[in-house]
Amino acid sequence: MATLELQNLTKRFADGSDEIVAVDDVSLEVGDGEFLVLVGPSGCGKSTTLRMIAGLESVTSGTILLDEEPIGDRPPQRRDIAMVFQNYALYPHMTVRGNMRFGLEESTNVADDEIEQTVTETARMLEIDALLDRHPRDLSGGQQQRVALGRAIVRDPQAFLMDEPLSNLDARLRAEMRTELKRLQGDLDVTTIYVTHDQTEAMTMGDRIAILNDGRLQQVATPLECYHRPANLFVAGFIGEPSMNFFDVTRTDGQLVATGFEYPLSPSTLEAVGDRTDLVLGIRPEDIEVVEPSRAANYDGESHAFDANVDVVEPMGDENNVYFTLEDGSFTATVHGFHSVDAGTRVTVRFPESAIHLFDAETGEAVHNRSLEDVADETRTQPLD
């Protein structure tokens, strides 16, 4: 068990005469026993980062420290790291036992009966002890997944690397394994980097999540921090489902002007905005208040409320996704499942000022995030090394 640290990690690929920067100056630290999820859209460099840590990909520049020792020059055989692959990569000609023994046989001098004992114990923990003499081709996807995990666990490495390990499972099994994997990692207390493109996995599993886009690190923070205090437009749009609504706005005097509505700002928010004029207003679907027609009159003078057309309503049971159209745009709100809204009607909506985010339209950087009074306690309970 150890800390894992990346310092200015960069990977460039030659593509003909061009150079592609797959990973661009990524620095991050994973605490001892921490579960860090590396998340981003496909092609963002997250798998390349993981493969560099594993030693499967050469490092163009930068340093990788495992337990404070640089390991960038070591071959994968001598890094004391275990990896779980997306397609499991089990050895097809070996039994489950053979697959799990392999790493211990190759990387240690542990006596045969001791290996056998470790394998049996791990198999029991993963509930695959009945499968030990079967071959991978005789196992279901979920069972193969467990064997792949077992193969990593028996080696008792300094760190686990997981490359989208759940993406080949069906939705139900994936949800189950998500919980189990998280619990397992907690029990074993092994430093883990988990790569995924699925923001649900990132939110639910990670102690912290690191969001990558285009090879660049966007934000490293607890899931709730990323959700409520996104560092920039990309993080705000990537985390959350349905995703955050964005409106291009210009600031004139004390208010924001968008096509379709005007939005006055309080002095404290204006202070954060400074002298920027081009901004992006963001608000999460669940923060939008959809006003019942009977109460609409109360909002007449309300400056943060305006009328919009209901385009489509998607009932989800516990909540409804309501899609609105504005003069030349659209946005989404989620309301309680019993709150009925009819498609085709015109209703009043309100964006509470405490829930809005403002981003610099040019750089995408967040200039103002929502007020965190109601969620601050939750975020503070997350372990931060």
Next chain:
Amino acid sequence: MTSKDAPRADTGGNGGTRDVGGESGAGDDQNREQSMEGFSRRIGRIGRRRLALYVTLVLLLALYLSPLWSGFTTSLKTAVTFATTSPLTPPPPDGFTVEPWYEAWGRMRFAMINSVFFVIPATVLSAFLGSLAAYGLTKIDWRGQIGILLLFLAGVFIPYQSVLVPLRQFWSAVDLASLLAFAPALAARADLLELAITHTAYGIPICTILFRGYYLTIDDEIIEAAKIDGASTIRIYRRIVLPLSKPMFAVTLIYQFTNIWNDLLFALVLVTTSRNFVATQALNELQGAMVGQYNLQMAGAFIVAMPTLIIYVVFGRQFARGLGGESG
């Protein structure tokens, strides 16, 4: 052609029969009678089709087997009977003899043993080295792979005839017999050693290309998983790649064994002493200078062909799997 078309017609016939079954299942007596009539009519038609198919198949079989058959009958006839009967007729009781088999075996036994001694090492070595080279060309990253691969590819297409002279010159320059002078028993067999080395070298390119195609289908993640598990490049070959290569080894072993065992050209150029003659040379010797002893030659040919047949039977199953591209 006929044999391909015929089964299709047959399937159609079966489909028809099933239809009839459905009708009779409806129950009605009259219907059943009618359908029974139709049934036998259809059977008659199928019967004629089947008959035509079988006749064609038997004729084709006879055509394919006739050279083997006439060779076999000839090997069991006395010289006089051979001269007076058609090659296709079985030997008559008074003209039957197994003497040619005894004689051929007696005259070729030493050469058969010589062949076994150089063919097996050459076959195994060329397959093994080909597999190693293919591993290096597919699962290990290094500069200049493409150039080396092209050389291997070119090696596949070099005809035997074109290398005969340089080959002879090479083995004259590298005097294996005197190099092995410290071990007289080996030195006496230098010709066979030269043959084994030549065939190994000559077989490596095709084996490499065959194994390469197979290794490209092995998931790279398996190799990477083994690396992370701590296995070295050589250990990965021994514990992962080699065991997964079984079907392709069957293919290359059969292919190389047949090729090397049946080769006469290299042996003629490289084997100079008659005690080192290989099976194909010994068979050639059975020809006789004055009188063609056909029964003897035929028996000899069957004896020489026997080992390749045995290899096919032993590895046939794996061979089919290797060609089918099935792994594990």
